[in-house]
Amino acid sequence: MRPTRRSLLGLLGTAGLGPSVPGVVAPHSTPAAVGSAADGGAAHARFMSLAIEEAHRNARYPFGAVFVHSGRVLGRGVNASAENPSYHGEMVAMTDYVRRAGNHGWAATTLYSTAEPCAMCMSACVWAGVGQVVWGTSIEELGRTGLVQIAIPAAEVARAASPFYSPELLGGVLAGTTDALFRRAQLLRTDRTGGAP
Numbered sequence: 378m379r380p381t382r383r384s385l386l387g388l389l390g391t392a393g394l395g396p397s398v399p400g401v402v403a404p405h406s407t408p409a410a411v412g413s414a415a416d417g418g419a420a421h422a423r424f425m426s427l428a429i430e431e432a433h434r435n436a437r438y439p440f441g442a443v444f445v446h447s448g449r450v451l452g453r454g455v456n457a458s459a460e461n462p463s464y465h466g467e468m469v470a471m472t473d474y475v476r477r478a479g480n481h482g483w484a485a486t487t488l489y490s491t492a493e494p495c496a497m498c499m500s501a502c503v504w505a506g507v508g509q510v511v512w513g514t515s516i517e518e519l520g521r522t523g524l525v526q527i528a529i530p531a532a533e534v535a536r537a538a539s540p541f542y543s544p545e546l547l548g549g550v551l552a553g554t555t556d557a558l559f560r561r562a563q564l565l566r567t568d569r570t571g572g573a574p
């Protein structure tokens with residue numbers, strides 16, 4: 378599934394990156410594997426569906442994430458920031474991965490997240506050295522659904538770490554579905570203060 382043009386342009390605009398191969402934001406690597414819908418597209422959609430499945434466990438804050446290694450899901454998580462402010466879906470999934478697979482193999486893992494990782498989560502990916510990061514809804518779009526956000530695109534975090542980190546990044550995967558998820562969540566939160574994910 379290719380990213381929507383709108384989400385891609387939004388991402389590029391925010392990140393200040395120039396035009397690239399559609400669907401791919403790869404600050405410091407050749408825009409190769411991740412974005413070619415012909416090969417990776419179906420797999421990306423399949424694993425993003427699993428992240429969406431996780432997201433359904435928190436209807437108000439549907440930030441779901443999975444870590445995939447060699448075609449296997451080795452980490453799952455959903456936002457649990459009500460329990461601990463650092464428990465974003467990606468962080469919970471990362472912890473789950475370590476528990477199941479140990480603290481290694483990161484370069485060969487792909488993180489699938491229903492939303493573009495925030496600066497905290499993307500920084501965690503930097504420190505781990507996660508090879509690929511794939512998301513659905515952009516940070517910009519999250520803002521439009523009433524969620525306060527740190528306005529630093531994932532690509533910018535990766536770029537700032539470029540001397541030692543060169544991930545493949547892809548936004549907008551199944552964004553039609555994830556955007557709808559966050560819009561629904563906004564309705565569910567109507568009587569509540571928005572708050573961070």
Ligand SMILES: [Zn+2]
Nearest residue numbers: 465495497498
């Ligand atoms: Zn986060």
